[in-house]
Amino acid sequence: MDSQERILLKVEGLKKYFPVRRGFFQRTAAHIKAVDGVDFAIAEGKSVGLVGESGCGKSTVARVILKLLEPDAGRIVYKGRDITPLSPKEMKPLRKEMQIVFQDPFSSLNPRMTVGQSIEEGLRILGLSKNRRQGRRDELLEMVGLSAMTADRYPHEFSGGQRQRVGVARALSVESSLIICDEPISALDVSIQAQIINLLKDLQDRLDLSYLFISHDLNVVGYLSDTVAVMYLGHVVEYARADTLFEDPRHPYTRVLLSAVPSVEADLTSKIKTLKGEVPSPMDPPPGCKFQGRCPLVEPRCKQGEIDFSRVGEDHLVRCWKAT
Amino acid sequence: MEEAYAPPHKDTLLLVEDLRVHFRGHDHVARAVDGVSFDVHTGETVCLVGESGCGKTVTALAILGLVPIPPGVIASGKIRLRDTNLLTLTEEGLQDIRGNQISMVFQEPLTALNPVFTIGDQIMEAIQVHEKVSENERRRRCIGLLTDVGIPSPEARLKDYPHQLSGGQRQRVMVAMALACHPALIIADEPTTALDVTVQAQILNLMKSIQHASAMSVLYITHDLGVVSTVADRVYVMYAGLIVEQGTRDQVFQHPRHPYTRGLLASLPSRSKRGKRLYSIPGSVPNPAFKPKGCPFHPRCSAAIAECAVDFPGMCDYGHGHLSRCPPVYSRERQE
Numbered sequence: 001m002d003s004q005e006r007i008l009l010k011v012e013g014l015k016k017y018f019p020v021r022r023g024f025f026q027r028t029a030a031h032i033k034a035v036d037g038v039d040f041a042i043a044e045g046k047s048v049g050l051v052g053e054s055g056c057g058k059s060t061v062a063r064v065i066l067k068l069l070e071p072d073a074g075r076i077v078y079k080g081r082d083i084t085p086l087s088p089k090e091m092k093p094l095r096k097e098m099q100i101v102f103q104d105p106f107s108s109l110n111p112r113m114t115v116g117q118s119i120e121e122g123l124r125i126l127g128l129s130k131n132r133r134q135g136r137r138d139e140l141l142e143m144v145g146l147s148a149m150t151a152d153r154y155p156h157e158f159s160g161g162q163r164q165r166v167g168v169a170r171a172l173s174v175e176s177s178l179i180i181c182d183e184p185i186s187a188l189d190v191s192i193q194a195q196i197i198n199l200l201k202d203l204q205d206r207l208d209l210s211y212l213f214i215s216h217d218l219n220v221v222g223y224l225s226d227t228v229a230v231m232y233l234g235h236v237v238e239y240a241r242a243d244t245l246f247e248d249p250r251h252p253y254t255r256v257l258l259s260a261v262p263s264v265e266a267d268l269t270s271k272i273k274t275l276k277g278e279v280p281s282p283m284d285p286p287p288g289c290k291f292q293g294r295c296p297l298v299e300p301r302c303k304q305g306e307i308d309f310s311r312v313g314e315d316h317l318v319r320c321w322k323a324t
Numbered sequence: 325m326e327e328a329y330a331p332p333h334k335d336t337l338l339l340v341e342d343l344r345v346h347f348r349g350h351d352h353v354a355r356a357v358d359g360v361s362f363d364v365h366t367g368e369t370v371c372l373v374g375e376s377g378c379g380k381t382v383t384a385l386a387i388l389g390l391v392p393i394p395p396g397v398i399a400s401g402k403i404r405l406r407d408t409n410l411l412t413l414t415e416e417g418l419q420d421i422r423g424n425q426i427s428m429v430f431q432e433p434l435t436a437l438n439p440v441f442t443i444g445d446q447i448m449e450a451i452q453v454h455e456k457v458s459e460n461e462r463r464r465r466c467i468g469l470l471t472d473v474g475i476p477s478p479e480a481r482l483k484d485y486p487h488q489l490s491g492g493q494r495q496r497v498m499v500a501m502a503l504a505c506h507p508a509l510i511i512a513d514e515p516t517t518a519l520d521v522t523v524q525a526q527i528l529n530l531m532k533s534i535q536h537a538s539a540m541s542v543l544y545i546t547h548d549l550g551v552v553s554t555v556a557d558r559v560y561v562m563y564a565g566l567i568v569e570q571g572t573r574d575q576v577f578q579h580p581r582h583p584y585t586r587g588l589l590a591s592l593p594s595r596s597k598r599g600k601r602l603y604s605i606p607g608s609v610p611n612p613a614f615k616p617k618g619c620p621f622h623p624r625c626s627a628a629i630a631e632c633a634v635d636f637p638g639m640c641d642y643g644h645g646h647l648s649r650c651p652p653v654y655s656r657e658r659q660e
Contacts, residue, residue: 053522053523159608162608189608190375190547190549190591191587191588191604191605191609193591194591194602194603194605195605198604218521219550220593222594222598223598246595260524260525263553263592264549265594274529275526279520
């Protein structure tokens with residue numbers, strides 16, 4: 001990250017454990033270590049991609065950043081201010097700056113509210129007058145490529161792509177500077193995905209938004225993000241600029257992930273690298289490197305103690321001995 | 325022009341001709357599949373690719389006689405497996421074919437497997453229905469199948485219920501079940517869509533290696549063009565119940581002819597397109613009950629001319645098995 005760029009959000013050593021309760025007294029028997037050491041930073045007007053397979057904790061990271069869940073350790077610094085200890089009441093003024101677009105445009109809109117009402121709700125909470133709310137609502141609908149006439153319609157009258165546009169309009173309704181997109185296009189058809197990607201890109205250029213882009217699809221992340229953090233079993237294993245990550249992946253997991261993504265541009269002679277086994281349970285991760293059970297390069301020292309980031313290049317961090 | 329693709333064995337295993345499957349609603353008819361023809365040769369992988377609602381799953385269900393009738397109607401067409409027309413078979417006749425000569429792998433293994441039976445019971449049932457073999461033999465075959473699909477310690481897994489397995493392992497069990505009676509054709513309907521990418525790569529490799537070992541054919545149904553480019557020998561692109569383009573993988577991906585195929589490929593995000601605006605196909609897929617007249621793609625097409633709204637487009641032959649349903653593009657490119 002260039003030092004000239006102003007950091008909007010910085011996350012350091014973020015941890016979130018969920019207790020597993022068992023037995024008559026519901027004693028805490030174990031913890032699911034959903035997020036277990038996540039660090040990254042988003043500069044103003046830039047996008048960070050958070051990639052990983054299901055269960056790696058990427059959506060939990062989103063919820064912790066928005067303080068919908070309380071972190072167990074770590075710091076969330078927004079515009080230079082540590083927001084980790086803030087109470088829900090203290091968070092309220094910040095909420096209008098941090099918004100989220102959810103994966104499923106079918107379940108994230110209230111079916112009993114017109115899309116206009118859904119978009120206006122945030123503005124009402126900010127205390128805008130009815131006239132100003134409606135003006136802003138129409139402006140937002142036009143901005144995401146829907147007609148202002150559609151404000152009185154209900155979500156079921158829209159297609160998936162249109163609903164996702166409404167989701168984006170709702171996230172923009174307040175004075176957002178950070179938008180967290182949690183798999184915003186994976187529920188959409190291929191021909192519609194490009195429409196939403198273009199929309200997100202245009203809005204970023206126009207409004208100088210920062211995105212945290214959460215996805216399992218490396219093709220999308222490679223297209224949209226400036227910086228990419230690869231997550232495996234609760235922590236970031238590699239963190240680099242998108243170009244660097246795709247051209248010179250260092251962590252064995254990143255390498256496999258890149259080769260496993262089917263792409264129409266892939267060289268068909270190159271063999272897909274496959275891993276043995278599947279992602280282990282986050283309840284009982286092995287000591288040492290969490291990737292040890294599936295890693296082709298594993299050696300005894302990987303099984304002892306936590307592995308810290310090593311810097312392998314400018315802005316390129318890897319959690320692996322072998323990478324340096 | 326590139327070499328035409330020659331399948332490992334030239335004989336046609338499955339031939340679908342002018343298949344039309346309609347669903348009657350109370351005031352309209354949804355023409356989900358509207359004149360689909362394709363063939364699958366022995367030993368090859370054929371992909372039906374298209375977006376949701378294009379009729380690809382209904383086509384697969386029609387092959388196995390699984391379209392619910394009513395509300396479904398097979399309005400016309402032939403589905404021939406070697407010399408048998410599957411559409412004229414009785415339910416018992418179809419039972420003999422299903423699981424035995426054609427089997428299916430579904431998208432969501434958790435709903436396709438029965439939760440109250442062990443996976444051993446379910447695989448052995450598939451064998452028992454079609455072959456008279458002793459229980460010991462069935463068990464032995466079952467363990468062999470689970471070993472083939474890469475499930476560790478298969479003897480112990482036989483007694484597991486589906487919920488005790490992970491998503492990838494369940495899909496492996498589905499593949500094992502599909503293979504139980506050495507079918508000639510496996511229909512795989514989005515078999516890896518619910519899986520993570522690294523597990524998806526495992527399942528795709530597994531299917532490829534089984535296919536090489538047994539000269540089996542695979543009809544692969546998916547919306548994911550990346551997967552298609554990794555597995556397909558030949559590709560059929562579907563839109564609104566029609567095949568709009570067909571050819572070998574290289575023909576369709578290197579030299580796409582139909583505006584829809586071109587649009588889809590141009591709209592895929594990738595790292596190499598960074599900084600450039602993605603092409604996006606305007607509008608959305610038409611409702612199968614209210615398809616536009618003429619070419620169903622014309623309202624979204626960048627190459628549409630006045631005739632497109634009137635004339636139903638025929639297939640244009642680019643040679644070597646490459647066909648596209650777009651006469652305007654064909655005649656324009658011929659002139660150049």
